[in-house]
Amino acid sequence: MKLLSWNVNGLRAIVKKGFNEVVSDQNPDIMGIQETKLQAGQLDLTLPGYHQYYNDAERKGYSGTAVFTKAEPLDLYLGIHAPELEHEGRTITLEYPDFYFITCYAPNSGSNEARMAFRMDWDTAFQAYLNDLDTKKPVILCGDLNVAHQDIDLKHPDHHRGDAGFTDGERHNFSALLQNGFIDTFRTQHPDLGGAYSWWDYRYRARQSNAGWRIDYFVTSERLLPNISKTAILPAVMGSDHCPVELDLQGMSLVKPLDN
Template sequence: MKKFVSWNIDSLNAALTSDSNRAQMSREVLKSIIAYDPDFISLQETKLPATGPTKKHLEIMEDLFPDYDHVWTSSREGARKSYAGTMILYKKEFNPIVTVPHICAPEPMDLEGRMLTLEFDDFFFTTVYTPNAGDGLNRLKERQDWDKCYANYLSSLDADKPVIATGDFNVAHKEIDLKNPESNHMSAGFTDEEREGFTNILNKGFTDTFRHVHGDVEGVYTWWAQRVKTSKINNSGWRIDYFLVSDRIKDKVSKSEMMDSGDRQDHTPIILEIDI
């Protein structure tokens, strides 16, 4: 049985080095992740510079994660600085082949450090930070193109061996995946176009593990808006973070759920346990 955690951390630098109240809450979440003792930890929106973790970051990470190696990718020349970015930490017993995928997405998305993939003998593990459709849906067309490119990429991996895909997909797939669907049909993350894009991914041969395990349970979310102080208190959230697996290994999943992040708003970590 292997254990996975995925979390949009919204600035690894802040979580490791800041003294703000939010950073302290982030560190408490990291402690919860470490206590869970996963084999793999996927982080999105690390917001590190193009050169990656600094010496200070590495020293803190070595102290926090002594049993893990890590790989990272950041936004680089041609894209915004210290933007997006992903990282995967994995137990030192593993020796994966690491790739930073280029999926021919609209510029500059392939330069923003949005994806990492680890290859093992029996499966791929890939993480993604999906582009947001933007204020006023000004990037909806580019987002639609990304979704198609990403779906094709996952399908190409799946043709070789089973896939475990995780991350912040920036879409609530069904009306039960957010608290207030009626008022959000024209909001980024819940447009018909984005939902269709996610359906297309699933139709390529993938399973939303949370729904596979829990069915149509309602009121379970992974993200609560920071700008609305009562969003988490009122559980006015969205489920936009996922673990997807190739259909042929879906019945190997034993757990797919959210980790409690306490009072911290924004994203909460999600976990997967699978016999692979």
């Protein structure tokens, strides 16, 4: 089973930059999308063989998530059981017989105290949500989690220490998640691989010099570790300031695929 995750930085924009061709070439079973930046009716996207699910932010042109999947889920849920935090369209959960699949666009903590407080509240509520799901069946979480966990996960850690996405609080919360029965699948397979980034600031021509951050993840329940056959970052795929990340799982599959 092949899974992809991609912060597209505007789904309407990236459709004009070869998005459908990327989906066709990569042929994922499920694809989690972040930062769709649209509302219902603003895009008529044709993806043969895929069911499409969206969670739009209340604010126009902001945030938003989507999932494209070859198999209809047993159930679908938008949110994290925290209504006060759910107006930005940041998660979609699909339930399948053997696992939950979640796409997530975590809040950016920004540069003001109010947004950092929102991020800390989000982390607490989201981890409680993941922990609850994990008691029922394994969890596969993907998305732009807006945190570089370790120094190895960004090009200039000393320069960016304390910046949004690399604060002590955000990193601590991610560590707490990993200490509570979850794994960072890419770092589990590649513990010492530097220079592996998934986001580059459009300013400063950062992608050309690979001055990036690894803030896009597949995080799974620890008990899925034996099923992991491949983890990858796909920097050659263009169209966004992020690139897709990939997780392949063996011994797992979807049900009721659509006829192409």
